[in-house]
Amino acid sequence: MTLIKSISGIRGTIGGQVGDNLTPIDAVKFASAYGTWIMQQRDKEDYKVVVGRDARISGKMIQNLVMNTLIGMGIHVVDLGLSTTPTVELAVPMEHADGGIILTASHNPKQWNALKLLNHKGEFLDGEEGAKILEIAESDSMSFADVDSLGKITKNQAYIDLHIIEVLDLQLVNVRAIEHARFRVVVDGVNSTGGIAIPLLLERLGVDVIKLYCEPNGQFPHNPEPLKEHLTDLSEAVKKHKADFGIVVDPDVDRLAFMDENGEMFGEEYTLVACADYVLSRTPGNTVSNMSSTRALRDVTEKHGGTYEASAVGEVNVVKLMKKNKVVIGGEGNGGIIYPESHYGRDALVGVALFLSLLADKQMKVSELRKTYPNYFMSKKKIELTVGLDVDGILIEIEKRYQNEQLTTIDGVKIDFPESWVHLRKSNTEPIIRIYTEAKSQQEADTLADKFIKEISDIAKK
Secondary structure (H helix, E strand, O other), X not given: OOEEEEOOEEEEEEOOOEOOEEOHHHHHHHHHHHHHHHHHHOOOOOEEEEEEEOOOOOHHHHHXXXXXXXXXXXXXXXXXXXXOHHHHHHHHXXXXXXXXXXXXXXXXXXXXXXXEXXXXXXXXXXXXXXXXXXXXXXXXXXXXXXXHHOOOEEEOOOHHHHHHHHHHOOOOOOXXXXXXHOOEEEEEOOOOOHHHXXXXXXXXXXXXXXXXXXXXXXXXXXXXXXXXXXXXXXXXXXXXXXXXXXXXXXXXXXXXEEEOOOOOEOOXXXXXXXXXXXXXXXXXXXXXXEOOOOOHHHHHHXXXXXXXXXXXXXXXXXXXHHHHHOXXXXXXXXXXXXXXXXXXXXXXXXXXXXXXXXXXXXXXXXXXXXXXXXXXXXXXXXEXXXXXXXXXXXXXXXXXXXXXXXXXXXXXXXXXOOOOEEEEEEOOOOOEEEEEEEEOOHHHHHHHHHHHHHHHHHHHHO
């Protein structure tokens, strides 16, 4: 199956059979289900939805299908064109809109696309809301407007600039100190909209920007997930240009990773750790990340006198727990910074500005900054799902085998050992089981992951 329906949105590969892939018919079907849901939320005369996309090759086609479906329902559309996920999230409340749709498959390769759905606050729908939209889509109970009641499309391409202004206005973003530091930074925009937004932000902060793959043509030059093995060109460019560090984002600019001045990864997990360290040093409080994120955030939070708690994986779950715990910063270990002072969504622009403020304050090299944080090593592996594989049964068997260890089962199975942990879960966005481990050395983390891959394979063969 390459059409995945979950709380993360409707995601699939372009082309192929209706119902098995993200075809034009599927795009129209789910856009109209979302439009129907929007109109069920509030009884009013006019409805408005903000729509933006990353630079994927299929983006314009899918966006046109989605927008025209909505206006066919009598819903007005604000078309942001090429945009970022956090930009659309900010635009929804600024437009007083009823919701928003981002056309992006995030870190997935170029053949994928997706409809990410937002509520009137510019936040992702929860599981109950997502289930309702799926129910509407399956029931075919959508109705459309008559010819005199069609919606209108209004283009507005100012929102990336407005987003940057909003970031620069944040109290903890030290614009003057960043300008004074005169940083030189290489940006890998993976030929998507990060190549527009991140350089613009950096230039406004007085940073000398070297652009790498910043042409928003959707031709991803490498696997778009910002992991070390995909970023050899960025590493070479940082060293060649004697840059202070490198920045890489995913295609929709909600994930952020840094590379130090030696061309070595700062560690995607440590993006949130560093930003949290800066925020907590000025506004003490609590933090939240998901269960697959590093223990280093807990350590840094406790160092500043706060409390850390882990949520189930998925941005909507992180946000829910962040609101409950009234945290000052949170996010996901995959480089997703959620800073409530801005908005409740992962935002690489906010992350870049907070990280630069921290560096300007510390006046140290990125490699030196990394050494100030607890050293954990993570292994992120996956098993492709085969048809008929009983994933739930496998996880129940793992749970039984490790019942004497510290277990958490709110999202798959997480086993906390004294010096390490493993988290096994079915992905919301791909047909895979994710195996995340963390330990005090890379070898221990990899060995632990391989042990559980073998164990899962053995259980599956029974």
